Amino acid sequence: xxxxSGVSKTVQSGGEPLxxxxxxxxxxxxxxxLSVVGPSGSGKSTLLGxxxxxxxxxTGSIEVDGIEITxxxxxxxxxxxxxxxxFIFQFFxxxxxxxxxxxxxxxLEIEGVSNASKKALLLLKDVGxxxxxxxxxxxxxxxxxxxxxxxxxxxxxxxxILADEPTGNLDSASGRHIVDLLSEVNKNRGTxxxxxxxxxxxxxxxxxxxxxxxxxxxxxxxxx
Numbered sequence: 001x002x003x004x005s006g007v008s009k010t011v012q013s014g015g016e017p018l019x020x021x022x023x024x025x026x027x028x029x030x031x032x033x034l035s036v037v038g039p040s041g042s043g044k045s046t047l048l049g050x051x052x053x054x055x056x057x058x059t060g061s062i063e064v065d066g067i068e069i070t071x072x073x074x075x076x077x078x079x080x081x082x083x084x085x086x087f088i089f090q091f092f093x094x095x096x097x098x099x100x101x102x103x104x105x106x107x108l109e110i111e112g113v114s115n116a117s118k119k120a121l122l123l124l125k126d127v128g129x130x131x132x133x134x135x136x137x138x139x140x141x142x143x144x145x146x147x148x149x150x151x152x153x154x155x156x157x158x159x160x161i162l163a164d165e166p167t168g169n170l171d172s173a174s175g176r177h178i179v180d181l182l183s184e185v186n187k188n189r190g191t192x193x194x195x196x197x198x199x200x201x202x203x204x205x206x207x208x209x210x211x212x213x214x215x216x217x218x219x220x221x222x223x224x
Contacts, residue, residue, distance in 0.1 A: 002028040002051060002160070002192065007060035009046055009215075020046045021215045023059060028208075030159070031190040033183070035203035038212030044196045047212070048162050051194065052085055053077040065159060082111060086153030088182075090165040092145040094137040100124065100148045101133035107155040123151035127181060143174030150181055160192045161185065167202065179205060 009021040021043045028034050036044045049055040050062060053069045061070050065084055069077060094103050101120050108116035124133050127147040137145050146166060153161055163182060167175030179195075179202050186193040195206065203209050211218045 001030050001063070001065065002026075002194075003063040004051070005061050005063075007050060007057045007062060009043075009050065009055065010058045019215055021050070021057075022217075024217055026210070026217070026219070028192060028194065030192055031186070032208060033186045033193045033206040034195070034208050034210060035206035036194065036196045036210045036212060037198065037200060037203045039198075042212040043215040044212055045164055046215075047210075048164050048194065048196055052081060052087070052162055082107070083156060084158050084160055086156070086158040086161045088146070088149050088153050088161065088163040088166045090168040092137070092142075092149045092169075094145055094148060094152075096137050099134050099136055100129060100140065100144075103137075103148055104152045104155055107152060111156055113156070119155070120151075123154060124148075126154075127151045141174070142170050143177060146170060146174070146178050147181065150178070150185075154185065154189075157189075158191070161194070163193065163195045165196055165198070167197065167199065175199070175202070 004024055004026040006023050006025060008019065008023045010017050010019045036047060038044055046055065050057055057070060061068055064080065067080060069080065072080065101124060104120040104123055105116055108119060113119060121133065124130050127150055129144060129147055132140065132144060167178050170178065182193055182195065183205060185191050197203055208219060
């Protein structure tokens with residue numbers, strides 16, 4: 001479970017305070033699929049960064065899986081992210097000098113996982129790229145690169161996946177396939193999925209939708 005209590009974010013802009021995220025109370029249940037939608041500059045990525053512990057709130061507290069992360073030191077935050085959170089980004093962030101399977105191996109080797117190569121191969125198979133493991137990112141399509149990024153995010157079996165516009169750099173067909181994959185992960189693994197997107201058709205597939213505008217939020221249910 002993820003719980004935000006009175007969380008806000010204010011920064012200085014031109015010598016004046018600018019509130020990016022107004023005080024927010026939010027509970028995300030384990031295994032829930034939450035979409036976060038809104039125009040650019042509405043605070044979506046800021047919210048995701050706060051949940052991940054990549055940014056510090058101006059007010060409030062954040063709990064991730066029962067751990068209050070706003071008081072953790074950076075080393076402890078890094079360990080928590082390595083074990084509990086998988087990230088998927090719009091621009092993939094694959095290491096260009098490593099092959100697809102080597103990119104997936106990185107988090108496994110950092111955590112010292114036994115049989116890392118076998119697990120990486122299984123993850124490639126899960127995302128439909130069993131025959132593309134030796135290819136480098138430059139040799140893969142955008143959709144294929146994003147599937148490698150999903151496999152990498154799942155490498156350490158995190159209970160939480162944070163996806164920031166994962167389809168924003170893809171054509172509509174590839175984008176639908178990526179969301180299909182993420183939905184399967186959510187349903188089959190019971191992984192909590194938080195998806196930031198501009199695409200309302202994708203957001204409609206979530207359990208709950210968080211609408212954001214000018215740093216303010218409105219939570220609505222979504223009919224399956």
